[in-house]
Amino acid sequence: MSEWKTVSIRQELIKEIEKARKTGRYRSTSEFVSEAIRLRLEELMRVGGIPVEKRKRYLEVPEQLLYTPKHTWAQITPEGNIRVGLSDYAQGHLEGIAYIYTELMGKEVKKMEPFGVAETWMFMFDLYAPVSGKIVKFNENLRNEPHLINEKPYDEGWIVEIKPKNSLTLEQELKDLLSLRQYKKWTSKLEGRIRVK
């Protein structure tokens, strides 16, 4: 995350922003401005105004999913299962992905405990389950093409489907997961932090 900068805005624009704030989508003027700048930058990138090497990659975070702080996402499928995958932030660190191991089919997993391992050429990464339940499906395409996770982390790159134990605990567990806004905050915090072990 880059450092904060002060931006001066014309008075008549501020009035417009105040109107936009009333819709409830933005909490403050600066939030509106930062989003406006981001959109403008993305637009510039689309038309190719910024040279490729200077473009900063923005993390892609779809709105309708729920996230864990360990960078797995959860999505409710039409059958009522929870589909689990890795977020864009995680796949950015998995360029050398070589293999995905998960617990066997039918195995019980607990919330926020590892249900599998993503293996790259040099390291292993634990994959954390967003909800408790039973593993009912594994994305077979990943066996031969683990790179699907890099290409489409949010749809074809899903990893497992978990069948929740019962709907009551599921509701509570889903509440504990991070929303889009919370997850974005968490990743931007991580990007600005260097942890030395």
Add this chain to the structure above:
Amino acid sequence: MATKNSLYVKRKLPPCSAACPAHVNVQGYVSLIQKGEFREAVELIRKDMPFPAICGRVCFAPCEKACARKNVDQAVAIRSLKRTVADVEREQGRVRGEPIPRRYDKKIAIIGAGPAGLAAAYDLVKLGYPVTVFERMPEAGGMVRYRIPDALLERFVVANEIAYIQDLGVEIRCNVEFGKDTNLDTLRNEGYAATFIAIGKLSETSSLPPELLSEESGTSIILASPITLETRIRGVFAGGDATKTKPAGIIEAVGAGKHAAVQIHRYLSSQDLRAGREEIEETVWIKNWEILDKKPRRYIAKKGEPKLRISFEEVVEALEKVKQKARFEAFRCLACGPCTECLAEIGLCETDKPLIDENLCTGCNICASICPFGAISKDEKGVAQVDEELCKGCGICAAHCPENAITMERLTNEQIMIYALAGFRG
């Protein structure tokens, strides 16, 4: 001895490269690791053999057994360094080979997709031949794929290295058994000009033409000349474990494959198969081992060490740490061999060498005594001569010549004085 000179090409190598059957340029890639140029280091390994990641895991490392650093403390961890550079390259993204344009039309068939067959295919496709590899099993890799446990050599490593060879343009046909689905006649009818048989250890059921076979100490092997690798049938070559009574390591197989590639190329371009053989000479310039400092080895000599388990946030730092460790280990290398054709040093070697003015040289022998690499000697006229293989272009001789008969091509006299003085203080 005139005949011998025309048949042999002398090649001076450091002990590690001389001991390696594939003659991988160890000193070159270790010096590239010292500079932190990991990608260039893998490319240098790939010039000699296609399996940096496999050999980095399961090679018997004859290079480490020959390492001259053993005279001081322990050998440089060459195998671990190779594994590190290969893994770091893959960790930063997928590695794909560029297809190599065809330069010849003569098709080559290789029987057996083991390390020997694949190494031969790799070298031949790099020369520009269309190569087809036939494999009996459903997947390529031979012993490397089917005999080594997953704990030592992960399956994706083998698959990835073979995919790289396929990217270059090698065609691998699996589930085709030689003797049943194909034989020498059908291959010849399909237009293959040469065949290399590298089917590994012969089983009793393998049905080969009887004129290829021979009995040796109770086991049947394919009879092939150790020098030319030719069998009794013209245009058919054999190598690897199939021609040996005892199975050898992967790097021996790679060496055999490389040898076969050279021989097949000579056969197809109608050259003498016995000419141009390499005679390897081990060369070390260090004479006094006591003055060298001891540095402990940073990698434990153990196969199949477990992978680091980290979280996504720690990747960047962990990768840096791995690179740092490799660089520290690489600095243990003494660069004891003659100047190798390492990519990074081409600039230095080509442009900087001492030039001796024969008219000024009085034959005082100071340069010969001062040269740290023993590269200078006097010829019969009493004029100093530089051995270019041993010279490292340090400029000490130029700094000490009392007659100013030696000049360097690139360095100025002032620079030479600074270097020489710094060397003496150190």
